[in-house]
Amino acid sequence: MRLPSLRRLSLFVLLLLAIEFLDEFVFGAWEAAWPLIRDDLALDYFQIGLLQAVPSVVSSLVEPALGVLADLWKRRLLILGGGLFFALALLLTALSRSFWPLLLSFVLFYPASGAFVSVSQVALMDHAPERREQNMARWTFAGSLGVVAGPLALGGVAVLGLGWRGLFFLFAGLALGLVALARPRLPVGRTAPEQPQGFWGGLRSALRALRRGEVLRWLILLEFSDLMLDVLLGFLALYLVDVAGLTPAQGGIGVAVWTGVGLVGDLLLIPLLERVRGLDYLRWSTLAELLLFPAFLLIPSLWAKWVLLGLLGLFNAGWYSILQAQLYAALPGQAGAAITLGNLVGLLGGLVPLALASVAQHWGLQEAMWLLLLGPLALLAGLPRRPSGRAG
Numbered sequence: 001m002r003l004p005s006l007r008r009l010s011l012f013v014l015l016l017l018a019i020e021f022l023d024e025f026v027f028g029a030w031e032a033a034w035p036l037i038r039d040d041l042a043l044d045y046f047q048i049g050l051l052q053a054v055p056s057v058v059s060s061l062v063e064p065a066l067g068v069l070a071d072l073w074k075r076r077l078l079i080l081g082g083g084l085f086f087a088l089a090l091l092l093t094a095l096s097r098s099f100w101p102l103l104l105s106f107v108l109f110y111p112a113s114g115a116f117v118s119v120s121q122v123a124l125m126d127h128a129p130e131r132r133e134q135n136m137a138r139w140t141f142a143g144s145l146g147v148v149a150g151p152l153a154l155g156g157v158a159v160l161g162l163g164w165r166g167l168f169f170l171f172a173g174l175a176l177g178l179v180a181l182a183r184p185r186l187p188v189g190r191t192a193p194e195q196p197q198g199f200w201g202g203l204r205s206a207l208r209a210l211r212r213g214e215v216l217r218w219l220i221l222l223e224f225s226d227l228m229l230d231v232l233l234g235f236l237a238l239y240l241v242d243v244a245g246l247t248p249a250q251g252g253i254g255v256a257v258w259t260g261v262g263l264v265g266d267l268l269l270i271p272l273l274e275r276v277r278g279l280d281y282l283r284w285s286t287l288a289e290l291l292l293f294p295a296f297l298l299i300p301s302l303w304a305k306w307v308l309l310g311l312l313g314l315f316n317a318g319w320y321s322i323l324q325a326q327l328y329a330a331l332p333g334q335a336g337a338a339i340t341l342g343n344l345v346g347l348l349g350g351l352v353p354l355a356l357a358s359v360a361q362h363w364g365l366q367e368a369m370w371l372l373l374l375g376p377l378a379l380l381a382g383l384p385r386r387p388s389g390r391a392g
Helices: 003-032 033-039 045-072 077-093 098-129 129-160 163-182 199-211 213-228 228-243 246-271 278-298 302-315 319-329 335-349 350-365 365-382
Strands: none
Touching: 003 033, 003 077, 003 129, 003 163, 003 228, 003 246, 033 098, 033 163, 045 077, 045 098, 045 199, 045 228, 045 335, 045 350, 077 098, 077 163, 077 213, 077 335, 098 129, 098 335, 098 365, 129 163, 129 199, 129 246, 129 319, 129 335, 199 213, 213 319, 213 365, 228 246, 228 302, 228 350, 228 365, 246 302, 278 302, 278 365, 319 335, 335 365, 350 365
16 A cells, blocks of 8 residues: 555544544543532532433434444535534533523534544444454543543633633534544545445344344443443542532542543553453453442542542443444444444433432432442453454
8 A cells, every 4th residue: 555545544543533532522521510510500410310311312312323324325424414513512512501401402412422423433443344442442542531631621721710611612613623624534435335225224234233142242231331431420520529528629630530540541452452352351350340449439538539540440441442342343344233233222321320310319329329330240241251253
């Protein structure tokens, strides 16, 4: 391959990674800002649960169609259109003054992220199928970098007196900038399957994949793993403020500790996967999380909590990237089906934050946090005992 082709290829991959970085940049700031948003809009735990659960359920109804279209139609239009709505949703978030407008902005944001970010991931997985685990590790590292930057950016705008709303205005501008950069660089051609089929044929083909045990295994394990990933992150700042007794600023620092050490773990995972089988690493890290998380909840010392929080972030590194790579490997030639099936299964997973919020509302947030241990327990029980082939 000629050098100019390699240069174009590198720019294409970097663009996709930048899209993932921005998505998690927003997400990291969002999760760290929950105490501020809660106080600004006078929200209770149940409303916060609704703000996390309802958009996730709506997205799980919309994104299956995006997955089918990603295998049948023009991915370029899906990514660019999703980016525009992504920016619009962020603008609406910044302008929200009560619960209902904020919920509307979240409902728009989730499926927009599906088109903008998830379809970009599909494009990356199809770009080099033989290196799915490694590219997913790079993707996850870019996202982790964004998650770490989010709380830091929130602290920065607080110092400048701009508040969380000012940061979301900035996010909207960055999204529009990425759309402008992506427009001339994304492939124009149509993404067509080897056997042409319509939308409903593509949907039936994706649903048939659910009959395969390996596909179902990775979908279920991805949902359970999220308990110690995004679900934990969604309640972490509130736990540190309401249960551990920290200030909102200290709660944001706690989120930064968890995500920052996780970033180091994601970076170390990239070379590690060249030497160690991903599923072997995943099994040992799951055992570590089962020991660390109860200690984090039980030990009252603030400094011990910081250390344990960092270790939790280190050992859950790679969970998503390895499991998602295994799902793509189980769906050869149907990369978009991973979005479709992931969101169909995610309909139930999207209700988890609401269930946890309900437990917190009635019995306390400390008690609700114990339920997150179901994640590593499910991984320990569900991971295959024998090698089933590398995912790339």
